[in-house]
Amino acid sequence: MKKDDLAINGGIKSVTTSFPWPLYEDTDVRAVAQAAQSGQWGNPDCGGLVAKFEKEFAAYCGTRYALTCVNGSVALRLALIASGVKPGDEVIIPPYTFIATATIVIEANCVPVFVDIDPDTYNLDPDKIEAAITKRTKAIIPVHFAGQACSMDRIMDIARKHNLTVIEDAAHAHGGEYKGKKLGSIGRAGCFSFQSSKNLSAGEGGCVVTNDEKLFDMMNSLRNVGRVKGGQWYEHHYLGCNYRITQFQAALLSQQLTRLAEQTKVRDDNGKYLNELLAPVAGITPLTRGHGETVHTYHLYIFRYDKSKFNGLPKKDFSEMLAAEGVPSFMGYPQPIYKQPLFQQKNFLCYAIPDDVDYTNVHCQVAEKACHEEGVWILQHAMLGTRKDMEQFVAAIIKIQQAANG
Ligand SMILES: Cc1ncc(COP(=O)(O)O)c(C=O)c1O
Numbered sequence: 180m181k182k183d184d185l186a187i188n189g190g191i192k193s194v195t196t197s198f199p200w201p202l203y204e205d206t207d208v209r210a211v212a213q214a215a216q217s218g219q220w221g222n223p224d225c226g227g228l229v230a231k232f233e234k235e236f237a238a239y240c241g242t243r244y245a246l247t248c249v250n251g252s253v254a255l256r257l258a259l260i261a262s263g264v265k266p267g268d269e270v271i272i273p274p275y276t277f278i279a280t281a282t283i284v285i286e287a288n289c290v291p292v293f294v295d296i297d298p299d300t301y302n303l304d305p306d307k308i309e310a311a312i313t314k315r316t317k318a319i320i321p322v323h324f325a326g327q328a329c330s331m332d333r334i335m336d337i338a339r340k341h342n343l344t345v346i347e348d349a350a351h352a353h354g355g356e357y358k359g360k361k362l363g364s365i366g367r368a369g370c371f372s373f374q375s376s377k378n379l380s381a382g383e384g385g386c387v388v389t390n391d392e393k394l395f396d397m398m399n400s401l402r403n404v405g406r407v408k409g410g411q412w413y414e415h416h417y418l419g420c421n422y423r424i425t426q427f428q429a430a431l432l433s434q435q436l437t438r439l440a441e442q443t444k445v446r447d448d449n450g451k452y453l454n455e456l457l458a459p460v461a462g463i464t465p466l467t468r469g470h471g472e473t474v475h476t477y478h479l480y481i482f483r484y485d486k487s488k489f490n491g492l493p494k495k496d497f498s499e500m501l502a503a504e505g506v507p508s509f510m511g512y513p514q515p516i517y518k519q520p521l522f523q524q525k526n527f528l529c530y531a532i533p534d535d536v537d538y539t540n541v542h543c544q545v546a547e548k549a550c551h552e553e554g555v556w557i558l559q560h561a562m563l564g565t566r567k568d569m570e571q572f573v574a575a576i577i578k579i580q581q582a583a584n585g
Contacts, residue, residue: 251372
């Protein structure tokens with residue numbers, strides 16, 4: 180295989196399929212049209228189609244309550260604020276995640292404390308959590324990154340021991356399971372995103388699931404401008420906002436939810452198949468399963484790339500070549516969250532955190548290696564392909580390797 184054969188240099192692509200996303204059926208279109216025709220596009224009490232979807236999603240997750248809101252960031256923010264944190268409290272989070280997992284902590288007047296990830300899973304490393312706990316620690320936000328379950332038994336044990344709230348960031352994890360339990364249903368709250376790229380989507384949207392009635396009531400008030408049950412329309416008790424979703428979003432989500440389990444199974448099976456196919460490929464190591472996940476949602480299929488087996492080809496170049504071969508893929512985060520200018524310069528605008536907090540001193544080696552050298556993502560809609568598609572993904576990787584090694 181020569182360099183000229185690579186698709187990035189004008190050669191023929193390894194992958195012959197395209198992978199559209201979002202997917203929808205006539206029933207989705209009819210449901211949205213019916214919402215339009217109903218004349219009720221929004222519902223001030225989050226009733227109608229919103230209440231219907233919330234009931235369905237709670238049942239799906241196995242929780243008493245589900246509360247929708249405008250996006251996954253707000254879902255996390257509602258759950259954290261309603262959990263009763265106070266200004267200056269510390270919240271443990273991983274550094275290899277979307278920025279929202281951290282910014283919502285600042286927006287709650289709390290301090291994000293970064294704990295490194297496990298190199299085998301890219302999830303919060305349970306062995307490193309306790310060392311980061313101080314008298315001010317109040318919560319942990321484990322992120323089920325890519326849809327792989329965090330080590331929830333360990334995390335819940337630590338949380339019980341130190342009296343901490345656990346809020347699961349399940350933005351990647353709709354339908355994922357840990358030891359048979361739905362992700363999002365294990366901590367005090369679980370937060371989902373329905374943004375365009377997510378495995379369950381309405382373009383935008385978010386949801387918190389919980390079994391905790393008090394938490395639910397407070398979140399319900401906060402998403403509805405601080406109103407309370409039984410109160411008047413212009414009676415406001417808490418510092419909330421209008422975080423309600425529309426009936427259109429709810430109509431679409433109810434339809435999409437009917438297909439989630441089946442789609443999750445396809446992604447999970449394809450993930451296992453890719454693991455098998457990639458096992459003999461030098462320099463490519465898929466993240467390992469077997470940490471308690473009974474269903475992996477593969478919002479991302481992640482493998483570790485070792486450039487020494489690709490003649491020193493940098494990860495960025497490899498990722499661009501892979502995408503050009505037709506594998507919907509990406510090099511992932513360029514740096515851990517704490518390296519962002521936002522944290523390095525503490526550009527928190529009107530939000531303040533204590534002066535002695537300095538993110539220029541933070542170093543999470545595993546997360547840094549994942550960002551700079553190792554982590555490559557295949558995107559969830561590609562995981563809905565056939566076994567032949569998975570074989571073509573692997574052929575693309577081998578083609579790049581052969582070209583690199585000349
Ligand atoms: C891990 C994680 N948490 C939270 C969010 C925030 O969700 P949203 O974009 O719906 O606000 C995202 C979104 O990409 C995410 O990937």
